[in-house]
Amino acid sequence: MTIRVTLLGTGDTTGTPTVGCDCDTCRAATERGIERSRFSVHVENERTGESLLIDLSPDFRHQFLREDVDLPDVAIITHIHFDHIDGLGNAYRVFDSLPVYAANETDPATGESVADTVRDKYDYLDAVTVEDVTPFESVEVCGLDLTLVPVDHPPLVCYGLVIEDPETDAKLSLSGDTSYDIPERSRDRLRNPDLFLADGIVPASLCEHHPLGGKDHDDDGVPRTFGTKHMTREGALSLAAELDAETTRLVHTAHYYPVDEAFEEPLAVDGEQYRLDGTGVTRLDADTTGSQ
Template sequence: MKVTFLGTGTSQGVPVIGCSCEVCRSVDYRDKRLRVSVHLQVDGKSIIIDSGPDFRQQVLRERIKTLDALVFTHEHKDHTAGLDDIRAYNFSQNKDIPIFGEQRVLDQLQREFAYIFADYKYPGIPRVELNPIQNEPFKVEGVPFTPIRVLHYKLPVLGFRVGDFTYITDANHINHEEKEKIKGSKVIVLNALRKEPHISHFSLHEAVDLLEELQPEQAYLTHISHLLGQHREVEPQLPDFIHLAYDGLQIEV
């Protein structure tokens, strides 16, 4: 499996509009963070988890020519707002794009992108195939996915395990039963918003503690805000097996 981090930023991205902190002024490319998303190339399939507002820019940057499916963790706009841009793949592949999400997430998409699902189809709109999922294993174009139930404050969100790779974003609590599904993953991606505690995201300290409990071979932190600090300063402070992800980072699992 090849994993590409399309975006590793929080809902505002980094730099933040109007901010002049040292992170937002940084010229280090690793401190430039688009909204969070990840691309999986596995078993010959091209699968993206979440299509935020920067979706078009991300897939152009990574030259992603095909899209076999789109999987959603939850319904917040920084994870869904780019759905309209999949129509380029409709045109090039001449097929509807399967999208996967919990029923309430699909319902939200149908409200926010009502024109996609209207009885009268305006020419050129995105074409999708809805696939409701629950907190039980499912397949995306033949690729097995195991959902991981996490909480984003009080909102239930899904992370996903694909083989030896587990991806979790927008979480601040994972119960014992769900942790058992993660254990044994060689690579874990986990959100770490900032150093200070937050109501709906793991802090850096909380994320590191959880990863030390789960003990993957390698771990990467994502959904990072400008309040975490500069990449070059934070990375050396982490345990050897934990790294800050950055936009464009590619790993093999």
């Protein structure tokens, strides 16, 4: 037994279905009983029984009532956008103790690090303690090796994440919220994952509707970045191929995907669960997308 990964939240800042929206994609999600709530990932070290939570979704309560996973022993914050951090308020009266790991680099846009922002914003939560992490330096968390790597999500600093089992060499990589323009050093650290969770907010065809269009075009002129902050589906898949990921799931996806594309592989939905044992990836949940 090694790493069990549960996708608690696979949607973007509004989720799918989006409140107040009656688009074809939101209606289809409701009809199929499919949800993409705000982003969060639960990672359990089955060997020790400990678990960590990547990002604290505003949908924290709903996610943990819905999924059969334990409350985490520790949490990790990748950046300070509300859909990744505001669920930390759920620590009130729920946790006796919750160490929160976050990067210690100062963000020029805010004048403080992600770790400092967590300290300042949630200083009223006695259960929460903040552990500073230096990017590219691995720390042991729940018996697993954790590394934060800088990615590109202007104007704020944001981090991708690598989690490895030192006993089996199982590896989970997350792109974090990012454009395709990830620094080479970070790409090297993310490389060769068993499971890769990649930000693929919309298909490249929708870049024409963004005020800034798209960028990071491939050799065929397909934009791999939507605007400046997120990868397109095509960009995420291109990155996955470059990193030689064994299994890739696209997360942080928006309800703007056309309905005939919104539930196709490899777009993830909430509740997907995977086991990484160092020899491969096994999907543990039943496929609920209706795409196969």
